[in-house]
Amino acid sequence: MEGLLRSEEMTLCQMFLQSEAAYTCVSELGELGLVQFRDLNPDVNAFQRKFVNEIRRCEEMERKLRFLEKEVKKDGIPMLDTGDNPDAPAPREMVDLESTYEKLENEMKEVNANAEALKKNFLELTELKHILRKTQTFFEEAEHHHPQAMHDPSMSDETMGLLGEELPRSGQPLRLGFVAGVILRERIPAFERMLWRACRGNVFLRQAEIESPLEDPVTGDQVYKSVFIIFFQGDQLKTRVKKICEGFRATLYPCPETQAERREMAIGVMTRIEDLNTVLAQTQDHRHRVLVAAAKNVKVWFIKVRKIKAIYHTLNMFNLDVTQKCLIAECWCPVADLDRIQQALRRGTERSGSSVPSILNRMSSKQIPPTYNRSSKFTQGFQNIVDAYGVANYREVNPAIFTTISFPFLFAVMFADMGHGMIMFFAALYIVLKEKQFGARRIEDEIFKTFFEGRYIILLMGAFSIYTGFMYNDIFSKSLNIFGSQWFAPAEPFSLATLSEFKKLQFNPNETYTGSPYPIGLDPVWQMAQNKIAFTNSMKMKLSVILGISHMFFGIALSLLNHRYFQKPLNIICDFIPSLVFLFCMFGFLVLRIFHKWVAYDSSMSQKAPSLLIGAINMFLFNYRDEHPDNPEVYHIPGSLQGFQCFLVVVAGLCVPWMMFFKPFYMRHQARFGQFKHQPLSVQSGDLLNHDHDFDNDQEVVHNNDTSGHLHQEEEQEEPFDFGEVFVHQAIHTIEFCLGCISHTASYLRLWALSLAHAQLSEVLWSMVLRIGFSSSGVGGAFMLVIVFMFWACLTVAVLVLMEGLSAFLHALRLHWVEFQSKFYSGTGYKFQPFCFDQILDHSADD
Amino acid sequence: MACPICGPLCSRYYMVLSVWAIVMLGLLGVFFWLRSPALFEDTPLKSNWEHHNYTLEYAKEKYEQNAMNCWIAAGIYVVLFVFSFIQYKMNNRSSYEMS
Known part of the structure; x- marks a missing residue:
């Protein structure tokens, strides 16, 4: 649980690698992909580094391989992609590789030159002919x-x-x-x-x-x-x-x-x-043979060369110690994986045949570690959604785990239709079931890639849409009457005579409703009602307010986890509690009133039910004037509730200064009369070495000067307490939160608005398109239906599933980024980017 | 061997479409046959019923006619499915032979 909720615990490590073992060790670490090396000589430019020569050779090899690949592609020879992943070859193998590529390239060039000369000759002769x-x-x-x-x-x-x-x-x-x-x-x-x-x-x-x-x-x-x-x-x-x-x-x-x-x-x-033709054919044959032989290996060669290059690139970031015997590296790595890293180092040392083991040393540091969220293929998509807003701070609550459910759910509330949900679900299911094949094929198409990366999101979105569609009782804008509608038309007033007399008939719920609601979801009778929209609007609006307020409460609750973890009791008192109280007084009470209205009033008392919106407005205006004091048929607000409502508004009003003033003044008090400032105990490794730097010669380690520069500054800036800055910051935060509560609640109404739009659009599509297929009679009608259905199906997929789906997706994204995450998430961390061969290979394949 | 008329993508598209259509039109046919009131507006009854004095026979006839139409259309889609399935197989085989 802890692993999913927060990012991995990281530590800064120092590695001492024997210079003969460094290459194999880094290669093992690259296969592992769990360490992020820091550049220890940032002020040395690329040409002055130690292994610049090797990198240049690698680049040359890569160029040759690219040339070969281009030639292979030109001839349309299929390149064998066995998908196997060879280890990085030993440094001495580099020479072999180089000579192989050199030979191949020269051969290709010669063949090409010959072919060109021959072709030129051929062209001249044909022209002459x-x-x-x-x-x-x-x-x-x-x-x-x-x-x-x-x-x-x-x-x-x-x-x-x-x-x-x-x-x-x-x-x-x-x-x-x-x-x-x-x-x-x-x-x-x-x-x-x-x-x-x-x-x-x-x-x-x-x-x-x-x-x-x-x-x-x-x-x-x-x-x-x-x-x-x-x-x-x-x-x-x-x-x-x-x-x-x-x-x-x-x-x-x-x-x-x-x-x-x-x-x-x-x-x-x-x-x-x-004559020329025969010679040309032979040249072509030769060229083809060479290329076919090369095509078998090109992919593997690419992987090898790129791995070598990556290793040397990493080695360039290391420091040489004074004796030139070993390389010093600094890296971030997850604490939980230190054992595996140790093992990899041991393997690397063994492989190189070095007798001296490599040493991994944990260092204490005040720098902020990178954020590393472990994710599976299932959570990866949701993690990407969260990271797109901002990478979480180190050890901050990671909302991705909650997003896995809340995101598809909020999407589905807007996309509520069983039929469309099913289309989405089955499409995603197909991709998920075939993910191995699709993954191996490496389709380059941008749009397909996006769908492929988000296949689990789409799968869940589809599944949740089926559920919400079931709740709203919508399947392609029709309703299913599974459990039997709870409305009925008694024969007494609704005789055949009345039916033929009146165009419209109104049902009185007291006479035509059984009294017990439809077991689950919306009663299907509403599909045929003229006032369907009026009814569903009221229901969906209430639902979206309830969902929105609970979502925001949840966000505030998560901020408590953050404050407790980072041990900031002041923030609990000055941020968490007042914002909770404020939100409850303003809107939590409204939610309670919605539930009360649903539970306490039935159809016989519909006249006496309170109006929620007017009630809420009056509550803030302290307006409790009774318009019809003598009429027992309308709602009268009880006196005790009046008092309670006034109390809530006053408390909400008090929360504002509480949030705005308490924290800065308390902090100022602390700064003036508080305890002594504690001295920083842990000393950065770099600081120590930097002191030595003045006395030693040039080859002394030059440590983390630039990379950590801004972090140092931040630490220094925090030392003196600046009241003005803290106050302004807190004031902005307060105003943002209080105004945000209102605007965010209104923003959650998009759950209703989009669901309404979706339902209406699908109804229009049904009645304008598919109904044409039903209207014509005779056998021709069936053929008409075939064509109309095809048309309708295409429009359904294109407009309702893809377009509406995209729009609902974007709105769900916004609800999470703005309305939900603003309550607890700062997202100003930086991402852990481990040195990993798989990623390097994937990225270079894209270029 | 006969050359396939549809390409691999086209035949797949028709297969998916016809599976959808067979299921949906089949069910719609059943619902018409059951004279579901939810489908009332999809019958020609709304404009015509008045002229027939709201007789049950007329409504029944219209509903049944629509049900038949749905089933016939579903049958046509079965044919389309079989056709596209054969095309799909042909495409598969020819691409298999190619490689």
Whole structure:
């Protein structure tokens, strides 16, 4: 019980590790995950530390592994995740690992370089092939259009046929040159315009698209390219055209002028492509083999390297003693686990083969230890909810254990519906039953992760919603009549004639109610009543006030545990008792009146029942004027109760100055005339060593100067008693509490408001959507119902379960953080972050 | 082997939906058959009953018709469930063969 209620008792320890055993010891501690090392040389920067070289090597190895992993992923080879967790390898194995990765990386790089060169070659050849094929069609077209040009004996070049029409005009044989090449398809328009402008329209461009995409050897992307061929006349134009081609990064290929040559070249190109293909396939094969071999081990290698790195990183935080023989570490660890830590140290020493044992020394310290709440997978989610508000102070009451029940319950009060609760429950149950599989799969999806982490919360929320839904008798906005409604319609006034005459009939509870209530939950008759909302509102509002006030009382009660544990009797007298009295006088009495009204009045006396709200307002205004003194049918407040109510209000009023003034003045009195201040007895280890520091050389231990700096300051600041500060603090606390009581009570009304909204929304969804399915008749109605049901089910899950669930979740969260925890929880501690391999591996996997 | 029409997610969705629908529509059918007053507003009676002089026969007919509709719809969902279950199995097998 104590273990769950408060955080673990922690102690500061000093470790003396033989330098040869330090590595294995830290490795054992990392597997254990129960110690938090403190950085003993915070003013030394990362490059001046002892093991900076090793860390650098580890980082290099990690880089190589990342490269390998990237290559493996690129090829889509599944990486084997056996889930086994190898121990951190010994330091001498590091060299082996390094050489292995080096070899692999070099091999990969070589293969990649070769593949790239081959691919480039391949690309060039394919482009050439396309050029030859396309230009062939260009030339053939030209031939087709101007057959007479081909027969002109003066022209040896087929290309001249293209401009054959112009020949007679110019009257002299023209030597037309051409260049052919390949260009990215999206560059074509700009390229064409540029050519036209630069050559003043004196060149002729033909282009054709290459249908199949080509692979860019460098980036591996699929790119679309076009073949072009440019005809021009004269050398000047030729240089100009070539420059433009260069500018547009078009690749030019030599294209033979005659058809025969071209055909020959095409055949050559084809054979070379085929050869290249076989070589490429072999390269791919080789690469694949290497990667498959690597993929088997990559995960394990990663774990190994990360462990080594973590160990050296931790070793860097240690101090070297004067003789250089051993390392000194300081760490926080839970007192209960000291034995296990000792054992781990012993194991580590044995493994390293060192003869001198490692020493674990408890130190006394005035620093505030970290907060360590042990949690199981069940309580972890609730602990996270509490920690999200603020980590508890050391040994403060941890509200997580109470949150496990109160959180799902308050959620369920707002989410009360059996049907929706069941959906939530079964969804969570599925995840919980399959948690091993889901956990092993390590799904990266953020939303799923959130649900997965909170699976037990959702499970409980669903289960509690089923319960509250049963109480409110709501299942998809319908009611179940399990035990038989206690209302009935007697045949006497409700004959068939009256029924057909009146649209609405009012039941008088004195005649149509059996007198004993429905056994459990809300009577199902209300589902059909027109004034259902009026009835449930009153009931739910009262319920939420009762729940809220008891929740706050509970919070105040927990503050008593805190005060007693920290031995602050003054706080019990000046904080706990007045706040309890204040809350009771203001609202505790209201709760009693609610119960009194429920118990003492039945339907026959409904006229005489007191009005709670007006009663409460009158109580604070001391207004007891009787409006109808002679009417026996209305409520008259008895004289004794009047006196008692006045007394309560006065006591509540007195609580305010009690809370505000008593503590600061008493403390001032203590400070002036109280006992002598006691000298601090325990001396920090660091202080002692710091004194030595002045005399010793540089290698002397430099201890906890910075990390504990602010803590020292705090201690020093507390020494002189500052009345003004204490007074202001207490005044703020008092005002906050008193106003808070009222606003928090009002805030708990959200339990009613959200439950009303939820019930109404689900009713609207039923009547607007699902009812369509019932309204149509005939066989078509059934098909209609199938479709409408599907629609309704989707909306139910999306809007009512997910959206409303989220909103109810947030409100429940707020009720816990603000209304509940403000009564006792300060949450200004800091979290215990043990040196633990599992966490390190998980986190690095995220990055 | 025939190629599955639905993907693995889709077939699972239909399986869950049809289980829900079979249970819920089956029960609703029973409640209609029992002429539950809570479902009165879900029958077409509210607007029409007046024209039929509030006869019990008419109400009975409407309730029974709704009950039948519910059961037919539940039957359709049974078919959908069987279909999606087969799809699910097919998906499982094909992904098994793949790996």
